[in-house]
Amino acid sequence: MLVSTRHLLGLAPKLLLEAPVSLGFGISPALVTPFLDGQVDVHRLVKHAKDCLARGCRTATLFGTTGEGPSIGARERDRIANEVAGLGIPTNKLVEGVLACSPEEAAYSTSQALQRGAHAVLLAPPFYFRPAPDDAVFAWFAAVFEAVGSSVRDILLYHIPGVTGVPLSQTVIARLKERFPGAIRGVKDSAGDPEATFALIEAFPDLQILVGDESYLGRACAAGAAGSICGVANIVPEAVIALAESGRDDPRIVDLVQEIGRYPIVPMVKALTAYVRQDPVWAMARPPLPTLDDASTARAVSLLEPFGPVVKVIA
Numbered sequence: 001m002l003v004s005t006r007h008l009l010g011l012a013p014k015l016l017l018e019a020p021v022s023l024g025f026g027i028s029p030a031l032v033t034p035f036l037d038g039q040v041d042v043h044r045l046v047k048h049a050k051d052c053l054a055r056g057c058r059t060a061t062l063f064g065t066t067g068e069g070p071s072i073g074a075r076e077r078d079r080i081a082n083e084v085a086g087l088g089i090p091t092n093k094l095v096e097g098v099l100a101c102s103p104e105e106a107a108y109s110t111s112q113a114l115q116r117g118a119h120a121v122l123l124a125p126p127f128y129f130r131p132a133p134d135d136a137v138f139a140w141f142a143a144v145f146e147a148v149g150s151s152v153r154d155i156l157l158y159h160i161p162g163v164t165g166v167p168l169s170q171t172v173i174a175r176l177k178e179r180f181p182g183a184i185r186g187v188k189d190s191a192g193d194p195e196a197t198f199a200l201i202e203a204f205p206d207l208q209i210l211v212g213d214e215s216y217l218g219r220a221c222a223a224g225a226a227g228s229i230c231g232v233a234n235i236v237p238e239a240v241i242a243l244a245e246s247g248r249d250d251p252r253i254v255d256l257v258q259e260i261g262r263y264p265i266v267p268m269v270k271a272l273t274a275y276v277r278q279d280p281v282w283a284m285a286r287p288p289l290p291t292l293d294d295a296s297t298a299r300a301v302s303l304l305e306p307f308g309p310v311v312k313v314i315a
Helices: 005-011 013-017 042-054 074-086 103-116 134-151 170-179 194-203 214-222 237-246 251-260 265-277 294-302
Strands: 026-029 060-062 094-098 120-123 155-159 184-189 208-211 227-230
Touching (some): 060 074, 074 094, 074 103, 094 103, 103 120, 103 134, 120 184, 134 170, 170 184, 184 194, 194 208, 194 214, 208 214, 214 227, 214 237, 214 251, 227 237, 237 251, 251 265, 251 294, 265 294
Parallel strands (some): 026 227, 060 094, 094 120, 155 184, 184 208, 208 227
16 A cells, blocks of 8 residues: 555654664765865865765765855866865765856856766756746756756755745756756755655655755655755764664754754854864855854854764864
8 A cells, every 4th residue: 555655654653763764865964165264275174074974974065055155166166176086085975066047157067076076966046036937947957957968967956945046846856857867866955844855755756855954854864865965964973874864853953953043054054063173264154154253153052062072173
């Protein structure tokens, strides 16, 4: 008998949670980007990424929202990604975020990432002209895919309407899957709506659905989500991995996410990374994002105490 995931979660959670959840994608920290005198400090970035990978993350994501990707230009991205690989991180352990408005820039950055051998490309819709109807959103992605050509692969469609202002509907996802078979690997859902996430999981069982909101990541993985690209994995990666693999949400993570959400999210994640690393350089945001002061971050730092020792200084 076919039973919907949502009903199964409600009626028989023990059945889902007895064994570890098998994650098709796993956990990838949406790497925060360290800026020193306004420039990306690639050596700090690489040390942080290597540490996250050593602690159980399967990949690390460059240039996402948490990494302030839209503030990093195409030539700068290429230089950084190539230097990261040159400093010892295999390119197949890297996801590259592409957050651009013009199809030309999006196609260029996607092509470069794929040529480098990236594990996947996290591709957001254009975010300047809105609202954008489904037909126009489809046409934009189609133009990017066509420009990339036959090498297009492992695309993670990035649904983050709270930032882009342009949602990705199931209709657009289905049309892109049909038009470009094999190009789309999955969807990163950062809308923060559990019911919509569960609906995506049910609608696209052949795609890897990744959850950007760590507060319900456990439930989502129990329902079939493949893992997450998320900011909190910069701070307490073991806890994020554990909740995803167990299929159980973690109240400590819920409290932390709620506190992070009370402030500009990216600067707060950077401030917490700075605390964990005991290195204030990590807290510096690139304008126009603000850098938070100690008073703003004090309560969030206190919410790290239930995780036990979290300070991880990297030489």
